[in-house]
Amino acid sequence: MRKLGKQEIEDIAVGAALLGTGGGGDPYIGKLMALQAIEEYGEITLLNVDEVPDDAVVVPSAMMGAPTVMLEKAPSGEEAITAFKNLESYLGKEIFATMPIEAGGLNSMLPLALAARLGLPVVDVDGMGRAFPELQMVTFYLDGISATPMVIADEKGNTSVISTINNVWTERIARAATIEMGGTVMTAIYPMTGKNLKDSGISGILKVEEELGKAIRLAKQNNADPIKEAMKIVGGFELFRGKVADINRKTETGFARGVATFEGINEFKGETLEVSFQNEHLLAQTEQRLLCVTPDLIAVLDAETGLPITTEGIRYGARCVVVGIPCHPKWRTEKGIETVGPKYFGYDVEYVPVEELVKKGETVK
Structure with missing residues (x-):
């Protein structure tokens, strides 16, 4: 057990946005919400997963919807409390x-803000080790844990309790409701026991996020390469350097979908990279080479600062570094690939671990 203060929040926000692979909500909004909650209610208690009693009830808190919508409809924090309290009732x-369901700018911060306001601890565990766009895309689903009952709440005061026959139906019904409620909602989902967490969760995710954010911050202070320092922590690889030549992005069926195109610079000059996303970056490939594919992590970082850029934050002309990071081993199982592999998202490629692509020389780093 330890306490999280303002500096820890700043570092976690950066690391979470990196592991969020472009999704998980606006990191700036999430950070402000958490910092304000600490300012008003004091530091947050962070528990290791083994400090949670087996029979205790833990409920993740998260945003659902298209990150692009949040640029115009930021949450107040009341929606999360409403969803949480209604589910408890x-x-x-x-x-x-409470706990984060995924790594992501907002979705790693939201449980921290909620915990500060309600006086609850946060557990250092999540269900992805990254961010994914759909509700069933968590390690809890792989182990048969139900997403429902869940509660969704919007900024207008509407709430809905959802109970479904399986987690795929949870995604379908909740997504339709989210679209009707304005494109984003706050959720209280996957109520589970401490034993569930210990068996199925990805432990230590907030610690890794904090280490990433701290490494990037200190590298900039010490004139070191922040991207290299961050990749040391997660065993990641620099895949491509380029500038944004085009961004095709639209919000449909409750997701931010699109393709970002990068023109290579330096040793990548003459190559063109396309990064396809559905809230999160899912596929990175040039005309000749597959660089990285889901469930491995693809992050777009600012070439100068090393700070992560979200899918809604990609802008024409920005100079970026695209990195690939190995996913948690649970996603490399047969059911994991079936749930979040490239075929599920409609990409006609086979999953190959990013480190194997690098080793084969299909990527140059």
Whole structure:
């Protein structure tokens, strides 16, 4: 157990946005919400997963919807509290703690802000080790844990309790409701026990996010390469350097979908990279080479600062570095690939681990 203060929040926000692979909500909005909550209610208690009793109830808090919508509809924080309290009432049990469902700018910060306001601890665990666009894309689903009952709440005061036959149906029904409620909602989802967390969660995610953010911050202060320092922590690879030549982005069916095109610079001059995304970056390839593919992580970083750029933040002319990071081993199982591999998203490529692509020389770093 330890306390999280303002500097920890600043570092976690940067690391979470990097692991969020372009998605997970606006990191700036999420950071401000968490910092304000700490200012008003004090530091946040962070628990290791082994400090949670086996029979305790833990509920993740998260945003659902298209990140692009948040540019015009920022959450107030009340939506998250409403969803959380309604689910606690529905369960008829006291909730022991909250946690992030994924790594992401907002979705790693939202549980911290909620915890500060409600006086609850946060557990250092999540269900992805990165961000994915759909509700069933968590390690809890791989182990048969139900996403429901769940509650969604919007900024107007609308709430809905959802109970479904399986987690794929949870995604379909909740996504349709989210679109009707304005494109984004706050959720309280995957209520589970401490034992569930220990068996199925990805432990230590907030610690890794904090280490990433700290490494980038200190590298800039010490005139070191922030991208290289960050990649040391996660075993990642620099895949491409280029400037944004085109961005084709639209919001449809509750997701931000599109393709970002990069013209190579330096040793990559003459090559063109396309990064395809659905909230999160899912596929990076040139005309000749597959560089990285889901479920491995693809992040777009500012070439000068090393700071992560979200899918809604990619701008024409920006100079960027695209990196690839190996995913958690749970995603490389047969069910993991079936759930979040390239075929699920409609890409006609086979999954190859990023380190194998690098080793084969299909990427140059």
